[in-house]
Amino acid sequence: MIPFNLPYITGNEISYISDALASGSHAGNYNYNNRVKDLIFQKYGLEGVFLTPSCTAALEMGALLANIQLGDEVILPSFTFSSTANAILIFGAKPVFCEIRPSDMNIDVSQIEKLITPRTKMIIPIDYAGVPCDIDEIMIIAEKYNLTVMQDCAQSYGSLYKGEISGEKAHLACYSFHDTKNFSCGEGGALVVNKPEWRERAEYMAEKGTDRTKVIDGLQNKYSWIEKGSSYLLSDILAAMLLAQLEKEEEIKEKRKIIYDTYLSKLKKYESQGYFVIQHFEEYKKTNYHCFWLIFNSNRERELFIDLMKRKGIAAYSSYVPLHSSKMGLQLGYKKNDLPLTEDLAGRLVRLPLYPNLKTEDLESVIKATEEVLNEFKAA
Ligand SMILES: Cc1ncc(COP(=O)(O)O)c(C=O)c1O
Structure with missing residues (x-):
């Protein structure tokens, strides 16, 4: 049987994973996490990248960061994966589904405005099949109505929109490094926080609501509870595998x-x-x-x-x-x-x-x- 998909091994995964194991630091936010973030910055200029256990987790963290709450409405295509909707549903928000375009199966921007109500807080377009959505037009609508845009780029790491990586223009963007995707560490993802003023809170939220990164960075001796949060970290062992993949993009x-x-x-x-x-x-x-x-x-x-x-x-x-x-x-x-x-x-x-x-x-x-x-x- 010719399968539909098979993960690709670049060759460096085992040596990087062995190195991560030998380092004695296996949790999130260590060496390989930093190396992946550096690589993404060098290649695409993206700052505010948070490696997460999945794109699902990145979407949830993004919804938490954008303060999605009970009673909010979020516009998204119905033609997407459950995670796009679950990310806001678990915070009590209502998914409002929008039609797509036949040419690329992405959200039909011309249908968004009529779905906006005083309760609308966010738009989550996706990049189906790795083809970027019409993010410029979506951002114009978002600006007009003061909405947050979280782009679900689960399938589109490395795709370009007007010369920039897809995900660069939205307030928040989420990538997947699941083994069905182009670049994989088994299960993995990333949240990109393009609003610099949200990044400090994002750091706390990813680290169970604490300022632990300040201890890792040598800025403090102790960490404590600062914010709402959860565990949105990618183990450094998986980050090592991801680095091997992204180096061969x-x-x-x-x-x-x-x-x-x-x-x-x-x-x-x-x-x-x-x-x-x-x-x-x-x-x-x-x-x-x-x-x-x-x-x-x-x-x-x-x-x-x-x-x-x-x-x-x-x-x-x-x-x-x-x-x-x-x-x-x-x-x-x-x-x-x-x-x-x-x-x-x-x-x-x-x-x-x-x-x-x-x-x-x-x-x-x-x-x-x-x-x-x-x-x-x-x-x-
Ligand atoms: C559009 C979309 N969003 C989110 C996800 C979830 O990604 P992950 O498996 O990394 O959580 C997928 C998975 O295929 C997806 O297609």
């Missing part, structure tokens, strides 16, 4: 690009023949090649495609079940047809295998199998 991106570009060049003609549509996005957005998707003409065709590919030994996958129509969404009072476009698109989308070590012959097999299935569709 360009190598990983290049390998993924070759696969992505091959899918694009071989399958584009079928888009013109009306079998499916593929992702389209503006020139000033550069993907990190997280994923390659197709949207078929119907849910029935999508299901048939997945099934026929499986029989040919290839794992092609659908994506999120829209949150408003999931079990939890229905419990919150949403109905299936509340967001008809999201519902329809999510039911027709399929993702093809894409990972750095996908062998050339396997890539060819996926394309050949896709073509065979399309021919079966034509014959039917």
